[in-house]
Amino acid sequence: MPGVLPDGEPVPATGELPATALARAGERGFGVYVHIPFCASRCGYCDFNTYTAAELAGGVTRESYADLVLAEIALSKRVLDGVKAPVETVFFGGGTPTLLPAADLGRILHAVDDAFGLAPGAEVTTEANPESVDPAYLRELRAAGFTRVSLGMQSAARHVLAILDRKHTPGRAVEAAREAREAGFEHVNLDLIYSTPGETAADWDASLTAAIGAGVDHVSAYSLIVEDGTRLAGRVRRGELAVPDDDVAADRYLAADAALSAAGLGWYEVSNWAASEAARCRHNLLYWRGGDWWGYGPGAHSHVGGVRWWNARHPSAYAARLAEGASPGHGRELLSAEDEYIEDVLLRIRLAEGLPVSSLRAPGRHAATLAAADGLLDSAALADGRAVLTLRGRLLADAVVRDLLP
Incomplete structure (x- = not known):
């Protein structure tokens, strides 16, 4: 099964952390990750902890989900009581966070602010599928305090989107990026995937041209990874699709760096390019620089002061533990x-x-x-x-x- 969580050592029911971890909390910055596990449909390459409505029938719902996260935020406030580390970045990922009402995402953000305080100029990002937002929704997000949107474009080639089981049309991501800017978002990212089976060099060039033409200030580009247990892995195993070629992936990366650099987007991390220092994703920089964060939601990982822990993977198990007033943590490790x-x-x-x-x-x-x-x-x-x-x-x-x- 993809994404099975390790056991680790037990997490205390209270979620309490060692005094040594609390003493170090926030030394390299502090952020928040919020996992939203819902997807309208499952992409064939994805092994993230996500669920369609049919897979959660009779269990946790979109309507009840925000209240679950609020319960974990309350627990984290108790655990981190006395820690002086305002939240510098908040990142809503998934899944598709924008399948929840914008008001619910705003409620979660405001609860984080009430619990810990958002630092002045805090970066607040949500991921979104292009078909899951519209101008009114984006305006509501912006009014709630979100500062950045990351859209899953993946490709501008229709047949590549079909192989990836993406539901949006080739031009929708560019249109959604324009709508985000018109809604007041200064920072907009487009995610791209390269070396998909059947993708040509011309397809990749077209995707880069479309992303650059969208006028965004950030682009992420990742080589497709065939994860065990996914539908894509099954198709590769049966010989329906070719295994992604390492040499082709290298060529695609070089093409991306050349095109994005020429357009004024400089690399600041191996898979990420930004138009300026202000356009860089500060939340991901927090990870790469060894900062601390609390991850809310089923399967979410956290790291505070040298302690890493991960929540129960299934939304029902996550909800049950919170209902008992206990930490949803499944296991943890103290880093040496x-x-x-x-x-x-x-x-x-x-x-x-x-x-x-x-x-x-x-x-x-x-x-x-x-x-x-x-x-x-x-x-x-x-x-x-x-x-x-x-x-x-x-x-x-x-x-x-x-x-x-x-």
Whole structure:
């Protein structure tokens, strides 16, 4: 089954955290993630924790869901009592958050603000499918305090959307981006997927041209991953679709970087390009820089002060635990110093800002010198004390990480 949660150690019924974790909370920033598990239909490539209405028949409903999240917010307020860490970013993901009424998303946001306080200028993002929003809905979101919308475009080619089981028409994402800007959203992202079976170089070029033409200030582009247990994986296994080719994926990435860079969107993380520093997704930067966040909703993960935990996966189990006044946490782990070191290198090397060479151990510093000589790390940045991936290094980022973590 895709996305099965690990067991970990038990989470206390109260959700309480060790004093050492509370003492460190917010040292690198604090954010909130809200998982909305509903989808109108299931995309064949997706292994996220999502459910259609038919799959939840008789259980948790869209109408009751906001109140469940509010109950977990109240629990988190008790757990973090005394922690002085205003919320810098809020990210609603899924699933399709915009299948809930905009008023419910606003209620959740306001509950977060009441519990912890939103930092001045906090970034508030929601993901959305292009067909799940309209101008009135977007205006309501903006009025509720949302500052950023991330739209799942994936492709501008109709046959590629069909392979991915996406329901929107090729032009709808661009239209929704325009509607978001007209509703007052300064920051709008389009998500793209490349190397889908059957996608041609011309298809990918058309998708990039459409995304750039939409006038958004942020684009994310990810190579398709065939996840075990998905409908797409079954089609690949039966030979109905070809396995995505690594060389093709590399070519698509290079095309994306060239087109987006020429359009004034610079890379700031391996899979993300933005028109300015202000346009970068601050919530994702919080993750990559090792910050803290509380994840609300079924299956959501959290990290505070070196403790990571994850909620019960199924919405019914999540709801049942909250109804008992207990934490919905399924399991947790206390990260060791070694765990934190590995994650720090693994995540920060993906950023255009890189990571300080001084933060690496001696073998890693030596490996960084060799990587620069091999054209995988920027030599000038290394001379200034930072390990920064080159374009070629981005294509081989996993290999670079392995070398930096001997």
